[in-house]
Amino acid sequence: MVSGGVSDPFARRRTAAADAAIIGLMAEASRRARILVLYHSTSGNTKLMADLVAAGAASVPETEVRLREVAEAAADDLVWCDGVAVGSPTCMGTISWQMKRFWDETARPLWPTIEGKLGCAFSSCGGIAGGGELTCLALLAVLMNYGLLTFGIPDYVAPGRTLHYGAVCAGRPRDDADREACQRLGRRLAEWVQTLILGRPEHAPQAATYSRCT
Amino acid sequence: MVSGGVSDPFARRRTAAADAAIIGLMAEASRRARILVLYHSTSGNTKLMADLVAAGAASVPETEVRLREVAEAAADDLVWCDGVAVGSPTCMGTISWQMKRFWDETARPLWPTIEGKLGCAFSSCGGIAGGGELTCLALLAVLMNYGLLTFGIPDYVAPGRTLHYGAVCAGRPRDDADREACQRLGRRLAEWVQTLILGRPEHAPQAATYSRCT
Amino acid sequence: MVSGGVSDPFARRRTAAADAAIIGLMAEASRRARILVLYHSTSGNTKLMADLVAAGAASVPETEVRLREVAEAAADDLVWCDGVAVGSPTCMGTISWQMKRFWDETARPLWPTIEGKLGCAFSSCGGIAGGGELTCLALLAVLMNYGLLTFGIPDYVAPGRTLHYGAVCAGRPRDDADREACQRLGRRLAEWVQTLILGRPEHAPQAATYSRCT
Amino acid sequence: MVSGGVSDPFARRRTAAADAAIIGLMAEASRRARILVLYHSTSGNTKLMADLVAAGAASVPETEVRLREVAEAAADDLVWCDGVAVGSPTCMGTISWQMKRFWDETARPLWPTIEGKLGCAFSSCGGIAGGGELTCLALLAVLMNYGLLTFGIPDYVAPGRTLHYGAVCAGRPRDDADREACQRLGRRLAEWVQTLILGRPEHAPQAATYSRCT
Numbered sequence: 085m086v087s088g089g090v091s092d093p094f095a096r097r098r099t100a101a102a103d104a105a106i107i108g109l110m111a112e113a114s115r116r117a118r119i120l121v122l123y124h125s126t127s128g129n130t131k132l133m134a135d136l137v138a139a140g141a142a143s144v145p146e147t148e149v150r151l152r153e154v155a156e157a158a159a160d161d162l163v164w165c166d167g168v169a170v171g172s173p174t175c176m177g178t179i180s181w182q183m184k185r186f187w188d189e190t191a192r193p194l195w196p197t198i199e200g201k202l203g204c205a206f207s208s209c210g211g212i213a214g215g216g217e218l219t220c221l222a223l224l225a226v227l228m229n230y231g232l233l234t235f236g237i238p239d240y241v242a243p244g245r246t247l248h249y250g251a252v253c254a255g256r257p258r259d260d261a262d263r264e265a266c267q268r269l270g271r272r273l274a275e276w277v278q279t280l281i282l283g284r285p286e287h288a289p290q291a292a293t294y295s296r297c298t
Numbered sequence: 299m300v301s302g303g304v305s306d307p308f309a310r311r312r313t314a315a316a317d318a319a320i321i322g323l324m325a326e327a328s329r330r331a332r333i334l335v336l337y338h339s340t341s342g343n344t345k346l347m348a349d350l351v352a353a354g355a356a357s358v359p360e361t362e363v364r365l366r367e368v369a370e371a372a373a374d375d376l377v378w379c380d381g382v383a384v385g386s387p388t389c390m391g392t393i394s395w396q397m398k399r400f401w402d403e404t405a406r407p408l409w410p411t412i413e414g415k416l417g418c419a420f421s422s423c424g425g426i427a428g429g430g431e432l433t434c435l436a437l438l439a440v441l442m443n444y445g446l447l448t449f450g451i452p453d454y455v456a457p458g459r460t461l462h463y464g465a466v467c468a469g470r471p472r473d474d475a476d477r478e479a480c481q482r483l484g485r486r487l488a489e490w491v492q493t494l495i496l497g498r499p500e501h502a503p504q505a506a507t508y509s510r511c512t
Numbered sequence: 513m514v515s516g517g518v519s520d521p522f523a524r525r526r527t528a529a530a531d532a533a534i535i536g537l538m539a540e541a542s543r544r545a546r547i548l549v550l551y552h553s554t555s556g557n558t559k560l561m562a563d564l565v566a567a568g569a570a571s572v573p574e575t576e577v578r579l580r581e582v583a584e585a586a587a588d589d590l591v592w593c594d595g596v597a598v599g600s601p602t603c604m605g606t607i608s609w610q611m612k613r614f615w616d617e618t619a620r621p622l623w624p625t626i627e628g629k630l631g632c633a634f635s636s637c638g639g640i641a642g643g644g645e646l647t648c649l650a651l652l653a654v655l656m657n658y659g660l661l662t663f664g665i666p667d668y669v670a671p672g673r674t675l676h677y678g679a680v681c682a683g684r685p686r687d688d689a690d691r692e693a694c695q696r697l698g699r700r701l702a703e704w705v706q707t708l709i710l711g712r713p714e715h716a717p718q719a720a721t722y723s724r725c726t
Numbered sequence: 727m728v729s730g731g732v733s734d735p736f737a738r739r740r741t742a743a744a745d746a747a748i749i750g751l752m753a754e755a756s757r758r759a760r761i762l763v764l765y766h767s768t769s770g771n772t773k774l775m776a777d778l779v780a781a782g783a784a785s786v787p788e789t790e791v792r793l794r795e796v797a798e799a800a801a802d803d804l805v806w807c808d809g810v811a812v813g814s815p816t817c818m819g820t821i822s823w824q825m826k827r828f829w830d831e832t833a834r835p836l837w838p839t840i841e842g843k844l845g846c847a848f849s850s851c852g853g854i855a856g857g858g859e860l861t862c863l864a865l866l867a868v869l870m871n872y873g874l875l876t877f878g879i880p881d882y883v884a885p886g887r888t889l890h891y892g893a894v895c896a897g898r899p900r901d902d903a904d905r906e907a908c909q910r911l912g913r914r915l916a917e918w919v920q921t922l923i924l925g926r927p928e929h930a931p932q933a934a935t936y937s938r939c940t
Binding site for chain 3: 389390391392393394395396398399401402403406409429432436439440442443444
């Protein structure tokens with residue numbers, strides 16, 4: 085396969101990107117993890133979730149968190165971060181058009197230069213079995229399209245309450261399990277960034293001292 | 299959230315797992331990346347894909363590859379690996395029952411101790427638009443359930459040929475693009491393992507010297 | 513597009529199928545709707561759901577219901593029915609291998625002769641946000657592969673409780689909303705079969721006298 | 727479950743809807759099937775697909791077709807139709823934000839009064855394995871949310887070319903198989919509407935005289 089030259093969006097960024105990647109990754113032994121919590125909210129419910137996700141990420145040492153509403157987020161926020169938690173209301177079973185527009189238009193010039201970052205998802209939906217899981221999986225597919233590595237969470241935050249493909253609330257976060265699910269998502273994102281991007285295995289979830297299964 | 303004690307599958311593995319994770323991650327500066335290619339094949343088509351995925355992984359320096367047919371694979375193969383590429387024929391729009399049984403039964407005792415490894419997917423289906431993408435996404439969801447980080451691939455291996463959620467062939471790998479898609483998947487898996495698990499950014503795809511977009 | 517002859521699974525069933533379809537549809541003015549509830553259950557939770565789905569279907573006048581555990585179900589049960597509700601536990605984020613094997617092997621000789629029937633899905637999973645929606649959607653994709661028409665349900669059975677892609681319970685059906693969700697699914701299946709397959713619009717959900725949104 | 731009164735969007739439409747449904751369905755013995763082809767297109771590729779879907783629908787006798795670009799479509803187009811084929815480019819792995827906005831905003835006041843209609847999907851994506859299937863399935867989930875019955879197509883339009891979850895093209899429709907896939911989708915939609923909504927089994931796909939598997 086010969087180089088695609090002008091038509092190759094990877095090629096035209098290669099030398100600079102490679103240098104940046106290598107130098108960057110080697111130089112970052114001492115810097116903080118950078119977590120972006122990017123959300124859209126119509127009723128305010130997904131915003132409440134986003135606040136909790138951000139708090140969970142911030143609970144991990146050496147972690148810096150940016151919380152951005154989608155209308156105010158910029159492509160640079162994605163460039164900045166090591167990992168992103170994306171939250172959207174479930175609208176008719178999938179991502180809201182406002183959040184989708186961000187990935188179709190605002191973020192598009194970055195494709196695929198943000199690859200190798202980590203990503204996860206959360207959603208508020210009208211009801212249990214109302215599409216929150218589908219929205220999370222659709223968000224993860226968008227992130228995979230951009231080359232991010234995505235994850236869900238095996239933990240149970242209460243009996244019968246988990247977040248295997250991202251955190252989901254029916255409406256606003258309502259009880260301890262809802263709140264813990266959102267915080268756990270942010271915390272896990274920061275933990276994986278610390279472990280995999282910044283090379284600090286002491287933050288791996290395998291080393292967690294909090295209960296991961298209630 | 300108080301520790302779940304006996305009922306907490308994480309808790310009963312915590313001390314040992316944490317020690318192993320930290321010591322393991324710190325000690326592995328010099329070891330090879332370990333890639334598992336796990337597949338099920340009925341017609342032989344997914345096996346042909348698996349061979350190519352394995353070859354792609356093996357093309358990355360310092361990488362060891364295990365190729366396992368699902369009936370012969372053991373839970374230990376998952377424990378051994380840093381990253382896994384899972385291949386299943388598309389059967390009626392999703393994972394074959396034989397591959398599903400592996401994750402429902404063979405791998406189950408491991409849940410969730412294999413978290414933090416990397417995973418990707420491939421599938422042979424009866425035809426284009428026949429469910430290969432859905433099978434890949436279902437496989438990735440299974441891996442996310444186990445706590446793996448999963449990814450797709452932004453690259454184009456030929457005009458109009460990509461593998462954004464995993465490599466898909468209609469039938470057997472038939473032309474250069476099909477073959478390159480399978481190899482690219484294995485190569486990328488090894489590259490991400492080198493970069494993220496073993497801390498060797500010189501293998502990051504951002505530094506690739508091959509064309510990533512034709 | 514010239515007829516595919518021997519290689520065309522549709523062709524070799526065409527004349528008989530067409531005759532059967534036309535004669536069958538015209539002759540059935542007075543017969544009962546035939547609903548199959550097909551389930552797999554490991555813990556017994558999905559069986560409890562299946563019982564409720566069957567009861568919901570049976571509550572629609574002129575409806576006959578067959579309840580079949582997957583190990584005892586035969587391809588003929590699919591041939592017999594006008595509509596099917598398929599239930600599987602959520603195992604690692606999607607259909608259990610036992611239910612998948614039914615569609616990969618037992619039902620396979622029927623492909624695609626059962627097209628035009630109606631189908632819906634239900635699942636018991638380990639927890640909320642644990643994959644129940646994904647399992648339902650995967651089941652619907654299997655049914656679509658076979659040519660069935662599939663549906664979800666807009667209704668809310670309690671505040672914050674719906675079944676937009678099928679009925680989902682965390683564990684066993686636990687409260688009135690869980691039970692109503694399962695019954696509503698079976699009832700709706702029978703209603704759509706009455707309306708669309710048997711031409712009896714008096715059973716359409718638009719004419720329902722029960723509350724469809726609490 | 728007692729009627730939800732004012733808070734029940736179904737209830738406030740019930741009497742009128744029920745009357746309309748029953749009278750409507752009984753009175754339509756002689757009217758034409760009404761098919762809406764609703765699409766969004768950025769590059770023009772999805773528009774080319776839409777034209778072919780519309781032509782396929784129009785090839786079924788007694789069928790009236792409306793072709794609407796999403797920016798010009800109105801909620802009334804959905805009210806008018808018996809069945810809808812929805813087409814969107816695959817943008818970052820799922821529905822374009824413009825098409826999503828239609829369902830989030832334009833169509834929303836109709837929810838759930840358009841239930842019981844039939845729906846299917848099509849998508850142009852950047853490449854094979856680039857997300858076309860995922861976009862189709864996401865569109866079908868949106869339609870299911872609204873209470874429509876959705877379907878895919880078992881037929882093969884050429885060896886290794888199918889449309890099990892909707893018609894997918896890599897770029898524009900390029901060869902006979904691409905064109906036939908689009909036409910087949912529209913034709914099947916009209917056939918199912920004739921069979922299931924209008925009670926004319928002579929149009930059932932089981933009675934098709936064209937080859938359904940090449």
